[in-house]
Amino acid sequence: MNEIAVGVGTGGSATERAVRWAAQRASWSGSRVRLVQVVDEASSASVESGARECLDEAAALAAAVDAGLEVVTTLERGSPIDVFERISADAEMLVVGSDWHGGRRASRRRVLSLRIAAVSRAAVAVIPDRDPGGRRGIVVGVDGSHISDHALAFAADEADRTGEPLIAVHSWDVVAMVGGEYGYGAPLIAADDLARAEEEILDAALAPVTAAHPGLEVRRTVVAGDPVHDLTEAASEASMLVVGSHGRGALARFLLGSVSQGVLADLVTPTIVLR
Secondary structure, eight states, rough: OOOEEEOOOOSHHHHHHHHHHHHHHHHHHOEEEEEEEOOOOOOHHHHHHHHHHHHHHHHHHHHHHHOOOEEEEEEEEEEEEHHHHHHHHOOOOEEEOOOOOOSSSOOHHHHHHHHHHHHHEEEEEEEESSSOOOOOOEEOOOOOOHHHHHHHHHHHHHHHHHOOOOEEEEOOEEEEEEGHHHSSSSSSOOOHHHHHHHHHHHHHHHHHHHHOTTOOOEEEEEEESSSHEEEEEEETTTEEEEEEEESTTTTTTOOOOOOHHHHHOOOOOOOEEOO
């Protein structure tokens, strides 16, 4: 059976928003919700009892969204990173909350959500502790890569399902592309030619999406700038942001790509990271 796994903290609004978001998604997809709380190996009986109470409260929140949901609770001992990596292998999506609101120092929950996102084998949704209000639009980052195509297809399905516009953002660094090494020296490619080439990249990526979703409203953005800034800005009034992660190499298990890491570090809306 399809399952959405949710990391449950020690209570608070960050956990509540993550649980409600996951329950709403499970309600339309017909998935089971697995609520997971992790305690240290050396935790006392009282700590474990408190964790079970948090799980029961989270289960009640999920049931309030849809009384027909199948909800299971799991109390694990050990490292949250190891536990969620293992659980994500059998889940369609892993959902975690983040209580970071900006500022100079990130909270422990925000750091933990980034680390969990990096090791998840499933799509991971990081839910900010903020009211989405009446936001509309599914923003997706497009760079012409295979993982970007996967993210674009996912975002298009979401936009079609919710009746919201798909906002495809292709951002490229003009200094790095048209300048010499470190942005100095003779231009390698004329800026106008490069701009047309970048437009073609987005057109090519969108072609199969528009064919599969003929009634979908699609908004295109091609901009020379910083991808993290441009995606965050586009998503500031959107209901969801979707990005692909390019974490690779021997440390890929522990790393996200720079763009996915960047948007999660400045979380403005529920953000889905796909690998």
